[in-house]
Amino acid sequence: MADIKDSPAYQYATWCVQETERMAPHYVKLQAASWLRIADGEDPEAYVDEERYEKITRLLRIIIHPDLKRPMLESMEGYERLLIVATLCTMCREGTTYYEETEADFQTLRIRYYVTALLEVARKNFKTFASAVIIIILMLTEPSFSRFFSVGPDLALSSELKNAIRKIIKSSPALCDEIEPAFKLLRSEIRCTINDSEYTPLAYSRDRMDGRMAHAFLADEAGAMDDYPVEAMRSSQINLPSKLGIIISTQYPNDNNVMLTEIDLAKKTLDGLTYDRRYFSLLYEPDDDLKTGDTWQTDDRVLYQSNPVAVDHKYLLTELKKKRSLAVLYDSKRENFLCKHCNILYKGLGVEGFVDIQKVRLCRDDVPDSWWQGKPVYLGLDLSQTDDNTSVAMVCEVNGKIYAKVVGFVPAARVDLKTSKEKVDYRDLIKRGECFACGDETIDYGFVEDYILHLQSCYGVVIQQLAYDRYNALSTVQKLEAAQIECVEVKQHSSVLHMPTKLLMEAILNRRFAYAENLMLEINFQNARCTRDTNGNMYVNKKRSAAKVDMVVSLINALYLLQQEQLYGTDFVVQM
Numbered sequence: 152m153a154d155i156k157d158s159p160a161y162q163y164a165t166w167c168v169q170e171t172e173r174m175a176p177h178y179v180k181l182q183a184a185s186w187l188r189i190a191d192g193e194d195p196e197a198y199v200d201e202e203r204y205e206k207i208t209r210l211l212r213i214i215i216h217p218d219l220k221r222p223m224l225e226s227m228e229g230y231e232r233l234l235i236v237a238t239l240c241t242m243c244r245e246g247t248t249y250y251e252e253t254e255a256d257f258q259t260l261r262i263r264y265y266v267t268a269l270l271e272v273a274r275k276n277f278k279t280f281a282s283a284v285i286i287i288i289l290m291l292t293e294p295s296f297s298r299f300f301s302v303g304p305d306l307a308l309s310s311e312l313k314n315a316i317r318k319i320i321k322s323s324p325a326l327c328d329e330i331e332p333a334f335k336l337l338r339s340e341i342r343c344t345i346n347d348s349e350y351t352p353l354a355y356s357r358d359r360m361d362g363r364m365a366h367a368f369l370a371d372e373a374g375a376m377d378d379y380p381v382e383a384m385r386s387s388q389i390n391l392p393s394k395l396g397i398i399i400s401t402q403y404p405n406d407n408n409v410m411l412t413e414i415d416l417a418k419k420t421l422d423g424l425t426y427d428r429r430y431f432s433l434l435y436e437p438d439d440d441l442k443t444g445d446t447w448q449t450d451d452r453v454l455y456q457s458n459p460v461a462v463d464h465k466y467l468l469t470e471l472k473k474k475r476s477l478a479v480l481y482d483s484k485r486e487n488f489l490c491k492h493c494n495i496l497y498k499g500l501g502v503e504g505f506v507d508i509q510k511v512r513l514c515r516d517d518v519p520d521s522w523w524q525g526k527p528v529y530l531g532l533d534l535s536q537t538d539d540n541t542s543v544a545m546v547c548e549v550n551g552k553i554y555a556k557v558v559g560f561v562p563a564a565r566v567d568l569k570t571s572k573e574k575v576d577y578r579d580l581i582k583r584g585e586c587f588a589c590g591d592e593t594i595d596y597g598f599v600e601d602y603i604l605h606l607q608s609c610y611g612v613v614i615q616q617l618a619y620d621r622y623n624a625l626s627t628v629q630k631l632e633a634a635q636i637e638c639v640e641v642k643q644h645s646s647v648l649h650m651p652t653k654l655l656m657e658a659i660l661n662r663r664f665a666y667a668e669n670l671m672l673e674i675n676f677q678n679a680r681c682t683r684d685t686n687g688n689m690y691v692n693k694k695r696s697a698a699k700v701d702m703v704v705s706l707i708n709a710l711y712l713l714q715q716e717q718l719y720g721t722d723f724v725v726q727m
Contacts, residue, residue: 153205155190160236163229164190176456178434181421186237186431189264196428197241197264204240210288216280217322223284230272230433230459231281237431238268238397239288262393269417269432270399271410273457274491275467276435278399282369283315285397286350287326289367290343291333297348297366302384304375306354312371313352316341355380363387367395374403374410381409402436402490404497411496415678415697416574422508424674426576435459436494439504447493448479457494505652505679505691505703506659512673516665518554523547524611526554529716530603530636531709533701534596534623541594543603544705545612546713553658553710555666557702560599563588573698575674585671600630615716618708641711649688651710652681675702 155161167175167183175183189197211224219226227235241264272278282301289299303309317336320326326333335342340351353360355376360383368384370376381398388394400410417432419425437453440446447453454461454471461468471492478488489497523545531544541560546553559580561569566577566588580586589598606612618641619628628638641647658664666672679700682692691703 153201153208155199155201155204155236155240158204158208158232158236159227159229160232161187161190163233166229173438173452174455174462175459176434176436177438178418178421178432178436179456182432182434183233185421185428186233186241189241194244196244198244199236200240200242200261203242204236206292207235207239207288210291211284213323213325214284214287214319215323217318220322223319227281227284228277228460228463230270230435231277231284234268234270234281234431234433235285235288238265238285238395239263239292241265241431263395264429265431266394266396266429267413267431268395268397269413269430269434270397271414271494272399272401272433272435272459273494274401276458276460279311279315279371280319282312282371282397282399283319286312286316286369287319289395290341290348290350291345293346293348293366295346295348297346298364299348299350299367299369300363300365300384301350301352301369301371302355302360302376302380303352303371304355308372308375309352309354312369313341313350316350353380360384361386364391365394365396366391367397369397369399370409371399373398373400373413374405374408375400376409377407378409378412381413402494402496404486404490411697419574419674419677422677424508424670424677425574426579427574439507442495447489447495448475453493453495457492505681506656506676508673508677510659511676514659514662514664514666515668516554518556518665518667520610522554523556526612527615528606528612529615529709529712530606530617531705531707531712532599532603532617532619532624532627533705533708534599534619534627535594535701539594540699540701541599542701542705543599544702544709545606545610546706546709547612548713548717552663552665553655553713555664555706555709557666557669557672557706558584558602559586559671559702560594560602561586561588562590562593564591575671575698580671583670585669596627600627603631603636604634616712618712620704620708639712641708643690645682645684645688645690646686647711648690648707651707651714652690654714655707655710672702672706674698675700679703 164183164187167180188194190199192198212222214223216223216226243262243264270278286299301309301312320334333343333345335344340349342349360380364387365384370381385396398413414434417430417434420428420430435457437456441450441453454468458467458471461471474488474492478485486497489495526547528545528547533542535541542557544555544557546555561577570577577586581588589595607614614636616637616639617631618639620643621640632638678697679691680696681689682695683689691700693700
């Protein structure tokens with residue numbers, strides 16, 4: 152029996168974790184470390200099936216690379232080996248029991264651990280051949296009559312994968328024997344004669360995605376598609392005990408594509424901000440500090456992190472440097488280079504992550520509720536639309552350090568829907584006391600008002616002022632002012648929000664910010680994206696952020712008042 156620790160996939164994952172020159176990006180290191188724990192038998196949920204690994208290894212010996220004319224096992228790059236082995240050989244440790252109607256009995260199956268595999272990699276890193284090999288292996292190893300689909304934005308791109316599969320099959324004598332061929336290459340599909348499985352390429356521009364059952368699907372060039380094709384394929388798998396969706400793409404210069412959503416979800420999974428770990432991702436994009444400013448023009452780590460093949464093939468690095476030189480000189484060549492060869496969303500260079508979530512987590516502190524007794528505090532309120540999240544933040548400064556307590560509010564009847572849609576376990580957040588469910592389909596503003604009015608009695612704080620955004624807040628503000636809470640409108644404009652946003656960022660980076668453990672707040676920080684106006688003023692942009700950021704917004708509103716008091720005392724004038 153083959154030992155997974157001797158495999159090239161294991162060796163590559165180990166290299167990713169141990170290398171110190173930052174050739175492997177941060178999130179690839181996190182994923183490699185996570186999978187190594189599984190391969191080492193240290194994960195309670197999953198294990199690597201060495202019998203399945205040995206079977207796939209034998210298949211890779213008879214699948215021939217059409218260009219190199221040698222077995223695919225010897226031709227694949229390290230990241231391709233890791234993607235294939237982790238995706239196809241990692242299994243749930245506990246078998247899944249399900250009801251089989253045909254036999255009217257319960258059965259236990261070994262099912263794959265990863266439901267989704269995401270590969271973000273730059274062009275010319277052989278991702279099409281990796282995709283083709285995965286489809287061929289699935290067709291040979293999955294149960295009889297399985298159906299597989301690839302989804303592309305148009306017929307031309309969708310046909311690229313089918314052509315790659317054809318080339319590999321025709322170059323592999325064991326798969327295209329004239330007497331008993333393993334595959335039939337038809338005009339619109341490819342069939343496996345061994346188990347009657349079939350693969351069909353679909354084009355988003357002309358084919359309907361609904362009404363199909365995909366045992367596994369592969370979304371190629373996902374950056375050129377919106378969410379619908381992927382979600383339609385996932386919907387077709389809902390009653391399958393073992394299912395797989397593979398999403399592969401480079402970056403594309405648009406703000407509305409499924410790749411952005413999936414990358415964000417993958418990062419949240421690796422950062423431990425979601426409850427579902429069955430998501431495998433290899434995100435070959437530069438780390439955040441390498442994306443800023445003009446770093447890409449001179450730092451070779453940008454090229455290594457987005458082009459894993461360049462680590463071992465210096466000819467590719469040489470060509471990339473030539474393209475980089477032209478992109479520096481000519482604006483017309485910059486978009487293609489940054490998006491396709493560096494996985495940097497060029498149109499989004501004006502939008503940046505707010506603060507690295509790991510820097511935020513360093514600010515966790517032991518701040519029990521009793522700590523707030525007698526503290527003068529400023530409140531920030533972000534009243535969103537009645538069916539969306541709302542947040543209240545409480546801040547104060549002690550000995551030059553800013554302390555914060557932030558809570559969220561969600562409509563009670565939409566908790567399960569929001570959990571499914573946003574991939575955030577709101578029920579767990581509610582149990583942790585970081586979020587309150589109130590109202591029904593809409594937020595109960597009365598519940599939020601009561602929470603604010605009882606802060607002084609519950610925590611013993613002295614409320615100085617409350618900051619609010621005028622949108623949706625006038626009725627609530629009137630009730631709070633009637634209860635003798637001074638409310639100050641903070642205009643949601645970059646000229647006003649720049650200073651408190653900068654204050655929060657610097658406080659976090661300098662460890663002058665503290666909060667009790669709050670997963671929901673960390674998720675909001677992870678979602679937050681900043682925009683700069685023409686004067687360089689920055690602010691958290693709700694529209695450009697990945698998902699909910701209401702807790703960060705309410706925190707910044709509260710910090711505005713704290714900062715004004717620091718600068719001007721209690722008699723400051725609010726900018727309107």
